[in-house]
Amino acid sequence: xxxxxxxxxxxxxxxxxxxxxxxxxxxxxxxxxxxxxxxxxxxxxxxxxxxxxxxxxxxxxxxxxxxxxxxxxxxxxxxxxxxxxxxxxxxxxxxxxxxxxxxxxxxxxxxxx
Amino acid sequence: xxxxxxxxxxxxxxxxxxxxxxxxxxxxxxxxxxxxxxxxxxxxxxxxxxxxxxxxxxxxxxxxxxxxxxxxxxxxxxxxxxxxxxxxxxxxxxxxxxxxxxxxxxxxxxxxxxxx
Numbered sequence: 001x002x003x004x005x006x007x008x009x010x011x012x013x014x015x016x017x018x019x020x021x022x023x024x025x026x027x028x029x030x031x032x033x034x035x036x037x038x039x040x041x042x043x044x045x046x047x048x049x050x051x052x053x054x055x056x057x058x059x060x061x062x063x064x065x066x067x068x069x070x071x072x073x074x075x076x077x078x079x080x081x082x083x084x085x086x087x088x089x090x091x092x093x094x095x096x097x098x099x100x101x102x103x104x105x106x107x108x109x110x111x112x113x
Numbered sequence: 114x115x116x117x118x119x120x121x122x123x124x125x126x127x128x129x130x131x132x133x134x135x136x137x138x139x140x141x142x143x144x145x146x147x148x149x150x151x152x153x154x155x156x157x158x159x160x161x162x163x164x165x166x167x168x169x170x171x172x173x174x175x176x177x178x179x180x181x182x183x184x185x186x187x188x189x190x191x192x193x194x195x196x197x198x199x200x201x202x203x204x205x206x207x208x209x210x211x212x213x214x215x216x217x218x219x220x221x222x223x224x225x226x227x228x229x
Contacts, residue, residue: 044220049217099144099161103156
């Protein structure tokens with residue numbers, strides 16, 4: 001079965017500096033990959049998705065992620081962090097031929113002034 | 114479009130009591146998911162429906178948990194009897210799926226269950 005590993009449980013950056021949240025995946029088939037964000041006491045919101053088109057995917061709020069098959073990675077990046085980016089981020093994988101969505105354990109992003 | 118609606122938003126019960134959660138997915142979405150999210154962890158799949166059929170319930174603790182999705186629309190998740198370890202946020206999500214796993218999930222705000 002497919003799975004994801006988020007390599008950092010907590011990332012702390014200063015406002016205005018780059019953000020890197022790391023995700024490695026395991027999938028038997030061509031995967032679909034997603035990043036979701038969860039602000040405190042809020043629902044999960046889709047940031048971006050990869051579905052076998054362009055390997056560099058742009059999402060909302062200036063986030064983007066690059067699918068690297070050789071490294072089985074789908075890291076999330078943003079050039080300049082904003083205070084409002086502080087939240088929990090989840091990497092999600094599903095095999096292309098099913099709808100079984102598996103979540104990583106999450107990475108908490110803290111943004112310091 | 115209206116989003117995924119869950120109720121109640123919060124629920125506090127004593128252990129051994131029953132509890133039920135309700136989910137109304139986005140209109141037209143054929144796939145519905147129930148996830149459980151423990152504090153500080155990612156959501157874990159409990160059950161997945163395609164239309165009214167439960168296609169994956171391998172993670173559902175069937176001795177105390179049950180779910181149904183009548184007419185392939187609304188769904189209820191029930192716990193009877195509840196245990197202290199069931200305290201968590203229960204999330205419902207829906208998607209419109211054709212072939213393949215490309216469709217993103219749309220989540221409700223969840224039900225926060227506290228078992229005392």
